[in-house]
Amino acid sequence: MSSPADSNVHSDNEVRNRILTEARGLFFRYGFSRVTMDEAAEALGMSKKTLYRHFPSKEDLLEATTTAHIEECNGELKAICGRKDLSPLERLKLTMTYLNALFNQMSEPLVHDLRRHAPETWKRVEEQRQKTIATDFGALIKEGRQKGQFRKDVDERLFILIYSTVVRDILNPETLSSLPFKPSVVYDAICKTLFEGLLTDKARAEYHAK
Numbered sequence: 001m002s003s004p005a006d007s008n009v010h011s012d013n014e015v016r017n018r019i020l021t022e023a024r025g026l027f028f029r030y031g032f033s034r035v036t037m038d039e040a041a042e043a044l045g046m047s048k049k050t051l052y053r054h055f056p057s058k059e060d061l062l063e064a065t066t067t068a069h070i071e072e073c074n075g076e077l078k079a080i081c082g083r084k085d086l087s088p089l090e091r092l093k094l095t096m097t098y099l100n101a102l103f104n105q106m107s108e109p110l111v112h113d114l115r116r117h118a119p120e121t122w123k124r125v126e127e128q129r130q131k132t133i134a135t136d137f138g139a140l141i142k143e144g145r146q147k148g149q150f151r152k153d154v155d156e157r158l159f160i161l162i163y164s165t166v167v168r169d170i171l172n173p174e175t176l177s178s179l180p181f182k183p184s185v186v187y188d189a190i191c192k193t194l195f196e197g198l199l200t201d202k203a204r205a206e207y208h209a210k
Contacts, residue, residue, distance in 0.1 A: 016054050019044060020068045023061050031109030032062050033117055066121050070128050073102065081136040088144030089203050095137070096191050103171070104184035111183065115173035122173055133164045141198070149203040159198060166190055 022044050026035045037058055041051045055061040080094045114122045138160045144150035169175070170190065176183055199207060 012054075015046075015050070017068075019051065019054055019061070020065050023065045024069055027062070027065060028105045028110055029107055031107065031113040032058070033113045034109060037061070062118070062121065066124060070125060074128065074132060077132055078136055081140045087149065088140055088147055089149045089199070089207060091140055092144065092195065093207065095140070096195070100184050100187055100191075103187045104182065106176075106183045108177075111173050111176045115177050119173075126168060126172070130164055130168065133160060133167070137163075144198075144203075149200060150198050151200055154198055159194075163194055166194065 019040075023035075023040055026032075026040060026043060035058075037051060037055075038048060040061070041048045044051065055064060076098060077095065080091055080098060083091055083094075086094070138156055141150060141156040141159055145152050145154075145156060150156075167187075167190065171183065171187060176186065179186060196204060196207075
């Protein structure tokens with residue numbers, strides 16, 4: 001039987017998670033420099049007192065939002081890469097679709113803010129992304145080579161090095177802010193350039209057929 005204290009903790013967690021979800025949407029859409037705590041509280045339909053009780057400053061809110069976003073993305077990518085009911089090619093397509101959707105959410109104000117005001121925030125995101133590429137994604141590429149869907153003459157370690165370097169050097173706020181393309185368009189071009197060359201002829205035909 002739960003105690004009143006347990007109920008309060010559960011309620012606090014629900015409020016905190018709702019704040020993080022709403023804040024992420026606001027930050028992605030408008031950039032965090034343009035969003036005030038007053039506006040966040042209004043969007044949530046709660047008092048500023050309640051918002052500040054959970055997050056004493058906008059910097060705290062940004063930090064928590066970033067952490068929650070990284071954890072959610074890692075969980076989704078691990079789940080996709082670990083699906084044994086799907087072939088490596090199908091998991092690759094799902095991974096690309098998921099990541100493209102994330103980049104599609106990144107507005108120009110957000111890219112601008114990350115470049116000028118929050119380089120450390122982007123550094124955290126990038127460090128975690130590189131770890132995911134090296135582990136879960138690397139294992140997926142290796143399995144695809146073993147099952148004949150990805151070319152065996154391309155070593156997965158070398159491919160992962162190329163992919164992670166291209167993503168790091170192009171999909172960053174500094175470069176993105178200088179390009180006349182949305183982040184999702186840039187990422188899609190990277191995928192088409194790199195991954196279509198990784199697939200065997202048979203897998204490439206299957207990739208475009210679905």
